[in-house]
Amino acid sequence: MATTKTTKAKKTVTPIDERETFVSLQKTFGDSEISVEEKLSILYNLQLADNDIERLVQLRGELPAEVAALENEIAGYQAKVARLQEAISLEKTIIEQGKKEIVETDAEIEKYRAQLEGISNSREYDSINKEIENTGYLRQIAMKRIDEATERIHGHEDNIAALNDRLAILDEDLKAKQAELEEIVSSTAEEEKKLRERRESFSSKLDERTISAYERIRASVNNHLAVVPVYNNDSCGGCFNTITPQRLVDIASGKKLVICEHCGRIIVKTA
Ligand SMILES: [Zn+2]
Incomplete structure (x- = not known):
């Protein structure tokens, strides 16, 4: 119940944010104070915190x-x-x-x-x-x-x-x-209080558009995953479609925003 509240709270900025996807963020994703690598890591941690809260x-x-x-x-x-x-x-x-x-x-x-x-x-x-x-x-x-x-x-x-x-x-x-x-x-x-604080510590580091895209995709998919790791070395951890070798290289570099061409989720490398 409280999850949905947190989810909705960030979605209020502009009408355009409602339609935000990771693809529409691609061009400006690197234009921020924090590096792409850090941003991806924060997004993935945000996803993990949300997974824990949901569980x-x-x-x-x-x-x-x-x-x-x-x-x-x-x-x-x-x-x-x-x-x-x-x-x-x-x-x-x-x-x-x-x-x-x-x-x-x-x-x-x-x-x-x-x-x-x-x-x-x-x-x-x-x-x-x-x-x-x-x-x-x-x-x-x-x-x-x-x-x-x-x-x-x-x-x-x-x-x-x-x-x-x-x-x-x-x-x-x-x-x-x-x-x-x-x-x-x-x-x-x-535990929930701690998780929500943890979540907040990640989400507060991200800009509204990124958060909005994240929430939008999370809300639109069944498993509520917007940021996923590579599955089985070569597949998207969200939709399980195969990732092209070039994209795999980009993911491994950690320096590029890689969006699954099949499901629109962000695919990140994991430690
Ligand atoms: Zn996918």
Whole structure:
């Protein structure tokens, strides 16, 4: 975040600077108090400092997202557990209701049985027996409802146990990531400050146009490299295209601004 700010800060001079490239600087590159060799060395060091800053910010940059993702996942599982617990309490009210019905049906059956004792009329006797039978069915239905609800509760409890296992693992992950992030933030704060000071010490030695071209190219390429070393003895360290022998000689001399004809990056010799 702070990198972009530093990046943009230098780009404010004139509109022409916005279109600056190393090629457009070529003619005037040597017209300064410092030698081309020194200027190239400063540019390369600036690039290295920027690489370090970028690595540092990236390192921290992924962790907050990972922490947030874990927190989201945990919240999702916790919501599932809460929904299952709600379902369980609903099942429990079904069980309570069933138990109440059983107490009621038992009382009714008892009442009917008592009535039977004083009855000699077979028609009335049959009718009361029929009531006992029907009430018995109601009792069975209540029992079945209780059994089914109990079974569903067991299912929910199994799911909750599995979710809690998963949550325990995620929670451990989260704690580790949070600790890692805290450590990185606190340990890199100092390092970042030093790197930015280091960067500033290089960039302050360069003129605005050079800085502008550097920033512009850095911003336009994927790997954010504007100044690159020779790769594998004969290729551009930015785009990996082959460098002509004459250019290789110029790079080795360290006294000329050599721009890759394929990608526009500056190619420098490295010690
Ligand atoms: Zn190149």
